[in-house]
Amino acid sequence: MPFLMLEREDCIASLWQKRTYDRVKLHIPKHFCELPRMPFPESYPDHYKSGEPYSGKRVLVVGCGNSGMEVSLDLCDHGAHPFMVVRDAMHVIPREVLGKSTFELAMLLVAWLPLWLVDKIMIFLAWLVLGDLDKLGIHRPAVGPLTLKQTQGRAPVLDTGALARIRCGQITVVPGITRFTNSDAVLSDGTIVHVDAVILATGYRSNVPQWLRATDFFGKDGYPKTEFPNGWKGQFGLYSVGFARRGLSGASADAVRISKDLCQLWKEESRPTKKAGRPCYRRSISVVL
Numbered sequence: 001m002p003f004l005m006l007e008r009e010d011c012i013a014s015l016w017q018k019r020t021y022d023r024v025k026l027h028i029p030k031h032f033c034e035l036p037r038m039p040f041p042e043s044y045p046d047h048y049k050s051g052e053p054y055s056g057k058r059v060l061v062v063g064c065g066n067s068g069m070e071v072s073l074d075l076c077d078h079g080a081h082p083f084m085v086v087r088d089a090m091h092v093i094p095r096e097v098l099g100k101s102t103f104e105l106a107m108l109l110v111a112w113l114p115l116w117l118v119d120k121i122m123i124f125l126a127w128l129v130l131g132d133l134d135k136l137g138i139h140r141p142a143v144g145p146l147t148l149k150q151t152q153g154r155a156p157v158l159d160t161g162a163l164a165r166i167r168c169g170q171i172t173v174v175p176g177i178t179r180f181t182n183s184d185a186v187l188s189d190g191t192i193v194h195v196d197a198v199i200l201a202t203g204y205r206s207n208v209p210q211w212l213r214a215t216d217f218f219g220k221d222g223y224p225k226t227e228f229p230n231g232w233k234g235q236f237g238l239y240s241v242g243f244a245r246r247g248l249s250g251a252s253a254d255a256v257r258i259s260k261d262l263c264q265l266w267k268e269e270s271r272p273t274k275k276a277g278r279p280c281y282r283r284s285i286s287v288v289l
Helices: 066-077 102-110 115-130 145-152 162-167 247-269
Strands: 058-062 081-085 092-094 157-159 172-174 177-180 184-187 192-194 197-200 238-240 286-288
Touching: 058 066, 058 192, 066 081, 066 157, 066 162, 092 115, 102 115, 102 247, 115 145, 238 247
Parallel strands: 058 081, 058 197, 081 172, 092 157, 238 286
Antiparallel strands: 177 184, 184 192
């Protein structure tokens, strides 16, 4: 059986960095390396691609954000029965209002109205188009959708047809998970649900601090230490786009500022110098997306 032995030696690994290895094997207690009492399959996909392999199966989707909603809807389209775990309150808004993009409408309103008023308008439009979601097991937070996005980075969920499937029973909304058995999931309300597969749609975290070590521009949470709108520029030609936790509008604002800054740098550094008598250009510019 092939194996790899790790010695306590101060050596240089394949990436020319100390204590950096291609693989690590952890021999730890079983309940730490897999879901309790629910064995992992020998092979499973790292990323969800299609609901076709789950046709006719009962699938537990952990997560109710945009990814969880889209995965549940895709599973329905391929003949599966998804159970979507909804643990926390969340905002669900329609994709369009009167033929206009909801996000575009929100950005237009923000330019003229205070944020709290735009939140109230968006909640009213969502109730008008989508109806009362409390009956479906989906509760709205006390904080408005735009304020929640600005303060906590939690974007509202865009309904692309999943709510209609929930109303007709093709998607079942369930509370949080307490534990797993060999083939069942025990929910927080005591209900036991038999499932054939589990899909984790629990989001992601920034991994920038893991590979960007030469600067303290980013904090341990993976976001710039300087808050919006000044968190787009670091030192030594380092820029960041989309880390403002303000969705596409924040990324757009970062991109505009970076473009203007690069244009100004180009004008300054492309001027002929007295010594060389020819243009001098900036050699290294890095952008983190």
